[in-house]
Amino acid sequence: MDSVFLQSQAGGHDVGALPGPRDEGWRYTPLKALGARQLAVGDAAGATRAVELPGALGGFRAVLINGVWREDLSQLADLPAGVRVRWQASAAAAHGDVDALRRLNTLNAKHALVVEVDAGVVLTTPLELIAYAVCAQSPFAAWSRIEVRLGDGARAAILLRCAGEAFAGDVSHLALDLSVAPRAELALWMLDEAPAASTLFVEADASVAQAAALTVCALDSGAAVSRQALRVQLAGEGAKLSVAGAAIATLRQHSERQLSVRHRARDTTSELRWRAVAADRARAVLGGEIRIDVGADGSDAALSNKNLLLSPHAEIDTKPVLEIYADEVRASHGATVGQLDERQLFYLRSRGIALADARALLTYAFCAEMLDAIGDQAIRAAFDERLKARLPSGAEPAARP
Amino acid sequence: MLKITNLHVSVAGKAILKGIDLTVAAGEVHAIMGPNGSGKSTLGHVLAGREGYEITDGSVEYRGEDLLALEPEVRAARGVFLAFQYPVEIPGVNNTYFLRAALNAQRRARGEPELDSVEFLKRVREKLRVLHVADDLLHRGVNEGFSGGEKKRNEIFQMAVLEPTLAILDETDSGLDIDALRLVADGVNKLRSAERAFVVITHYQRLLDYIVPDRVHVLAEGRIVKSGDRSLALKLEEEGYAWAGERRLPEPA
Numbered sequence: 001m002d003s004v005f006l007q008s009q010a011g012g013h014d015v016g017a018l019p020g021p022r023d024e025g026w027r028y029t030p031l032k033a034l035g036a037r038q039l040a041v042g043d044a045a046g047a048t049r050a051v052e053l054p055g056a057l058g059g060f061r062a063v064l065i066n067g068v069w070r071e072d073l074s075q076l077a078d079l080p081a082g083v084r085v086r087w088q089a090s091a092a093a094a095h096g097d098v099d100a101l102r103r104l105n106t107l108n109a110k111h112a113l114v115v116e117v118d119a120g121v122v123l124t125t126p127l128e129l130i131a132y133a134v135c136a137q138s139p140f141a142a143w144s145r146i147e148v149r150l151g152d153g154a155r156a157a158i159l160l161r162c163a164g165e166a167f168a169g170d171v172s173h174l175a176l177d178l179s180v181a182p183r184a185e186l187a188l189w190m191l192d193e194a195p196a197a198s199t200l201f202v203e204a205d206a207s208v209a210q211a212a213a214l215t216v217c218a219l220d221s222g223a224a225v226s227r228q229a230l231r232v233q234l235a236g237e238g239a240k241l242s243v244a245g246a247a248i249a250t251l252r253q254h255s256e257r258q259l260s261v262r263h264r265a266r267d268t269t270s271e272l273r274w275r276a277v278a279a280d281r282a283r284a285v286l287g288g289e290i291r292i293d294v295g296a297d298g299s300d301a302a303l304s305n306k307n308l309l310l311s312p313h314a315e316i317d318t319k320p321v322l323e324i325y326a327d328e329v330r331a332s333h334g335a336t337v338g339q340l341d342e343r344q345l346f347y348l349r350s351r352g353i354a355l356a357d358a359r360a361l362l363t364y365a366f367c368a369e370m371l372d373a374i375g376d377q378a379i380r381a382a383f384d385e386r387l388k389a390r391l392p393s394g395a396e397p398a399a400r401p
Numbered sequence: 402m403l404k405i406t407n408l409h410v411s412v413a414g415k416a417i418l419k420g421i422d423l424t425v426a427a428g429e430v431h432a433i434m435g436p437n438g439s440g441k442s443t444l445g446h447v448l449a450g451r452e453g454y455e456i457t458d459g460s461v462e463y464r465g466e467d468l469l470a471l472e473p474e475v476r477a478a479r480g481v482f483l484a485f486q487y488p489v490e491i492p493g494v495n496n497t498y499f500l501r502a503a504l505n506a507q508r509r510a511r512g513e514p515e516l517d518s519v520e521f522l523k524r525v526r527e528k529l530r531v532l533h534v535a536d537d538l539l540h541r542g543v544n545e546g547f548s549g550g551e552k553k554r555n556e557i558f559q560m561a562v563l564e565p566t567l568a569i570l571d572e573t574d575s576g577l578d579i580d581a582l583r584l585v586a587d588g589v590n591k592l593r594s595a596e597r598a599f600v601v602i603t604h605y606q607r608l609l610d611y612i613v614p615d616r617v618h619v620l621a622e623g624r625i626v627k628s629g630d631r632s633l634a635l636k637l638e639e640e641g642y643a644w645a646g647e648r649r650l651p652e653p654a
Contacts, residue, residue, distance in 0.1 A: 342452070343489045347543075350449045350485075351503035351559065352477035352510065361502070365493030365542075 059125025067142030082121035112145035119151030133164025194222030210236025218245030246367035249282035279392035408459035419623035435620035478510035480566030586611030
């Protein structure tokens with residue numbers, strides 16, 4: 001363990017080496033700079049820091065500041081019966097195939113924010129979970145865990161915001177565990193407003209049971225380096241997964257999204273739709289993986305990835321993988337990389353919209369289509385606002401041949 | 402209002418327009434007819450400012466300005482409008498949002514105050530009613546999933562909201578059934594005024610039964626080979642373009 005970062009975080013434990021270019025799923029992630037950083041483990045003062053949070057978007061709010069639970073800032077007083085949000089000692093993560101960062105999370109996140117919705121309970125207003133980064137005396141890595149468990153037939157919408165003060169330049173690693181019981185429906189909306197100088201890792205694991213559904217909408221847009229993974233097991237017959245999201249990467253951002261779904265039972269359905277925009281010298285990565293197990297007949301899986309390359313110096317990497325071990329299935333994947341459509345640009349300009357605005361409008365529309373599944377108007381508006389704020393300014397399309 | 406002089410245009414080195422002369426005064430409706438491939442759509446695109454066309458000779462003056470020197474959005478702000486033959490679909494851009502952004506961009510460019518959403522919607526509703534356009538068109542993406550007829554009607558609806566000074570209609574009648582054709586013609590006729598001019602590009606004279614032109618020009622192989630009044634269109638209908646073609650001017654030496 002020769003990494004300064006690992007030494008600073010592992011407290012003498014052996015967590016293995018940081019993943020690198022030879023590890024599938026990490027081959028694009030630039031971790032060299034991270035490996036050289038000496039960081040505090042968490043922010044001990046996080047529990048008492050004065051914080052000015054952005055306005056709440058859900059009916060209820062649970063707040064983590066630098067990885068530490070802040071009941072004083074949360075709004076959970078009127079949670080309906082059968083819905084609980086608690087900060088409790090975390091059980092050891094039980095996932096195979098983990099990497100050094102996830103081992104560090106297990107080691108350092110002593111507590112987890114646990115959300116439980118009992119069987120049959122419907123949470124009618126969205127619950128906002130906000131992981132907020134605040135500047136501390138010395139740079140730190142925040143390790144957070146969130147667990148969400150929906151009981152049989154329960155329904156809930158959860159907004160997960162990763163955000164922070166403008167100049168917070170720290171490292172956040174969030175492990176998210178989602179468990180959706182039979183017939184339950186969970187909507188997860190992930191709004192990434194991470195500070196521009198920060199590094200963000202999100203590792204989300206979900207298990208969806210028989211006839212249950214998980215719907216995810218995500219906008220990746222914030223950190224200098226971000227890698228957000230979502231792994232879903234469709235574990236019960238008729239389980240459904242829908243993922244739609246967009247990533248905007250500008251300047252020198254590295255924005256990476258890993259999506260994987262494993263169909264483990266019959267008649268399961270997954271639809272993964274991802275769009276990325278890369279401008280300036282940024283890089284956007286999508287790793288998309290569909291696996292259909294033996295016996296998961298009747299499965300239907302689709303992965304689509306569309307990308308806009310807005311600068312000759314930007315980079316898009318897209319890597320779809322299909323592994324199919326059952327016969328009676330439907331599976332498809334497709335990926336495209338292109339530029340803004342000249343015909344659409346001309347149409348807008350011919351109506352009076354200036355070139356830069358036409359470009360911004362088309363880029364906005366390209367991403368905004370992915371957010372239509374967000375059923376809450378105020379939350380959808382917040383995604384829109386973030387999206388508009390992050391549109392590349394004056395991005396030139398790559399030079400024409 | 403519009404004065405096209407000796408306009409020569411090439412696409413990828415191939416000459417398409419070979420010396421167009423055309424003068425359109427305010428208040429007039431000019432029809433440009435011609436067979437496929439004669440350069441009709443090229444003329445429309447060049448006037449609106451589409452890239453990919455090389456002006457090899459000639460000039461276009463619009464209200465005293467060199468039109469060809471202006472960016473497409475500036476032309477729009479000056480009052481030039483092209484109703485596209487094949488309007489492009491723009492999924493994810495709401496029709497209302499788009500139209501308001503366009504109108505306000507034009508107004509800003511002209512130094513006029515922008516319309517707020519209440520004023521804008523009032524204007525839009527008026528036009529919808531007048532043009533018999535369905536309300537739900539407003540809530541959809543621009544041309545997204547529209548039928549051919551809906552796209553054409555949307556073009557005319559946009560024209561009605563933007564109130565251009567010079568409107569160029571590029572085969573707006575193609576693919577329309579007779580009812581849709583009447584609606585489109587109705588939309589144009591309601592906008593006709595002494596300050597506004599129209600260039601109606603069409604393959605068939607049918608549209609001209611409803612939009613009665615002041616002048617008719619026949620375009621063939623990149624040139625206007627014949628001009629006349631409305632009766633020219635009727636004659637073309639009877640005799641076909643070959644008739645006009647035979648009267649083509651001789652090649653200049």
